[in-house]
Amino acid sequence: MPKHYTGLIEKYRERLPVAADTAVISLSEGATPLIELMNVPRLARRDVRLFAKFEGLNPTGSFKDRGMTMAVTKAVEAGARAIICASTGNTSAAAAAYAARAGIACFVLIPEGKIALGKLSQAMMHGSVVIQIRGNFDDGMRLVQEVAKTMPVNIVNSINPYRLQGQKTIAFEVIEALGDAPEYHALPVGNAGNITAHWIGYSESVCQNTRACALCAGNCGYHRKKIATRRPIMVGYQAAGAAPILRQRPVENPETVATAIRIGNPVSWQQALAAQQESDGWFGECTDEEILRAQKLLAETEGIFCEPASAAALAGVLKDLDAGRMREGSTIVCTLTGHGLKDPDIAIAQSVKPLTVEAELRAIEHVIRSYLPK
Ligand code: F0G
Numbered sequence: 001m002p003k004h005y006t007g008l009i010e011k012y013r014e015r016l017p018v019a020a021d022t023a024v025i026s027l028s029e030g031a032t033p034l035i036e037l038m039n040v041p042r043l044a045r046r047d048v049r050l051f052a053k054f055e056g057l058n059p060t061g062s063f064k065d066r067g068m069t070m071a072v073t074k075a076v077e078a079g080a081r082a083i084i085c086a087s088t089g090n091t092s093a094a095a096a097a098y099a100a101r102a103g104i105a106c107f108v109l110i111p112e113g114k115i116a117l118g119k120l121s122q123a124m125m126h127g128s129v130v131i132q133i134r135g136n137f138d139d140g141m142r143l144v145q146e147v148a149k150t151m152p153v154n155i156v157n158s159i160n161p162y163r164l165q166g167q168k169t170i171a172f173e174v175i176e177a178l179g180d181a182p183e184y185h186a187l188p189v190g191n192a193g194n195i196t197a198h199w200i201g202y203s204e205s206v207c208q209n210t211r212a213c214a215l216c217a218g219n220c221g222y223h224r225k226k227i228a229t230r231r232p233i234m235v236g237y238q239a240a241g242a243a244p245i246l247r248q249r250p251v252e253n254p255e256t257v258a259t260a261i262r263i264g265n266p267v268s269w270q271q272a273l274a275a276q277q278e279s280d281g282w283f284g285e286c287t288d289e290e291i292l293r294a295q296k297l298l299a300e301t302e303g304i305f306c307e308p309a310s311a312a313a314l315a316g317v318l319k320d321l322d323a324g325r326m327r328e329g330s331t332i333v334c335t336l337t338g339h340g341l342k343d344p345d346i347a348i349a350q351s352v353k354p355l356t357v358e359a360e361l362r363a364i365e366h367v368i369r370s371y372l373p374k
Contacts, residue, residue: 005031008169009069015172015204016070016165025072025102029065030169032057034177034333039301040314046321049331051182052298052314053174056306056339060122063167063194063337064094070166071156072098080154081105084147086140087157088190088260089119090338095156096126107153109133109140114259116307116343136254138265141191158193159267167194171201174333181205181232183330188312188337189236189245189283190261192272198335199275202231232333234281235326236272237316239309243285245272257288257346260309260338282325290315292350295340305340305347313337 007026009016018024037050055063072095075083082105085095092108092115099106106128110120114136123130133140141157148155158164175181181202189195205228238246239256244264251264266272276283286294295311298304313334320326340347357363 007069008066008166009073012169012172016169017162018070018073022073022077024069025076025098026069027059027065027097027101029058029069030173032170032173034174035302035304037298037302040297040318043297043301044318044321047328048321048326050317051174051178051331051333052302052304052306052336053170053333054304054306054336055170056310056336056342060090060093060097061118061339061342062090062094062307063170063335064090065098066169067158067160067163067166067193067197068094068098068156070162071154071160072102072104074162075154075156076102076104078154080152082107082153083156084144084153085109085156086137086144087115087119087123088137088262089115089123089342090260091157092128092130093119093122093126093342096123096128099128100126105129107131109144111136111140111262114262116259117345118339118342137191137263138250138254141265141267157267158191158196164193164197164200164268167197168201168204170335171198171205175202175205175228178331178333181228181230182333183232184235184281184317184326184332185232185335186235186237186313186317186332187335188258188261188309189238189272190242190263190266190309192236192245192266192268194335194337195234195236195275196268196271199231199234199271199279202228203278206231231279234275234279235316235320236276236281236283237312238283238285239291239312240285240287243283245269246283246285256291258291258307258309258312259343260307261312284316284320286312286315286319290319292346294318295346296350298336299340299347304336306336307338307340307342308346310336310338
């Protein structure tokens with residue numbers, strides 16, 4: 001086995017559905033940093049330990065790589081020569097990259113005009129066949145399922161169970177970094193695969209059978225390995241204009257600045273509800289304004305640039321701390337699902353415009369004088 005890190009399948013082989021001789025398609029995804037926020041809790045005057053699991057640092061810039069290494073590995077193992085997905089952008093970027101690596105074809109269905117520029121550029125650059133549909137993600141998801149019945153294409157959306165298997169490893173990494181599960185784990189929810197995957201990962205890390213464990217006196221596999229002693233309370237945040245789970249009905253025309261989670265009828269709805277209920281968690285919503293404010297706060301006070309959808313996790317946590325819904329003194333992890341560079345248009349639109357001056361020393365001095373902290 002190579003000494004350098006070669007991705008999450010090699011690392012967690014025993015806990016993933018792969019055989020010893022499975023040929024792995026990997027871009028060394030996973031092993032993302034868990035960054036403790038130093039300034040946000042202080043500015044919010046909250047006594048909590050707040051961590052960001054920065055999934056934007058995966059090879060294609062989002063958590064989708066965790067699922068895609070598994071989905072493409074298993075597709076190739078099964079002899080597939082083409083994969084397909086519907087996407088709000090990140091899934092298509094990851095599918096395109098892993099398909100390129102595997103040397104298979106990739107078809108992506110995206111809502112026309114509604115995916116961030118960086119993501120579109122990725123799908124195009126990696127050579128996938130990009131099909132823009134005059135419809136939204138939910139239309140694309142339906143079409144992908146229909147077309148897979150008649151055409152030789154392997155679906156790599158999160159209805160593909162291998163996607164969730166790959167994505168569950170985020171929980172393993174959080175537990176390793178903290179020594180146990182956090183009290184709360186917050187994340188944005190769109191198609192609801194990721195919250196489902198987090199919950200699978202946490203659930204596989206604790207002893208499920210407390211009665212047997214009382215008998216085993218700490219000698220069962222889970223206790224012996226001391227993976228985790230608890231599971232977190234799962235908190236999922238949706239954009240206010242695309243919050244079907246919260247409203248308990250599909251949203252026909254979902255709308256939000258966080259295009260990644262612009263989804264009105266999530267495929268893993270029931271599994272997400274189960275994760276929420278089993279963990280005593282809840283779903284919350286954030287307005288576009290709250291999402292963008294949290295994105296800017298992270299960028300300006302912590303140096304972390306995530307995309308709008310990812311910031312929904314922090315926006316929601318700050319609200320729920322204010323509302324007293326999350327306990328002071330607790331440890332909270334937010335999954336920052338994607339990198340801010342994915343969506344440069346949004347970043348530029350909400351930032352101070354660059355100054356333009358003559359290429360002269362005096363002009364530069366003048367600017368510095370005006371902006372130096374007093
Ligand atoms: N955050 C980002 C950055 C995403 O791209 C997505 C989903 C989510 C959160 C929500 O995760 O769907 O598992 O609940 N993006 C999908 C895509 C839908 O096509 O890229 P989820």
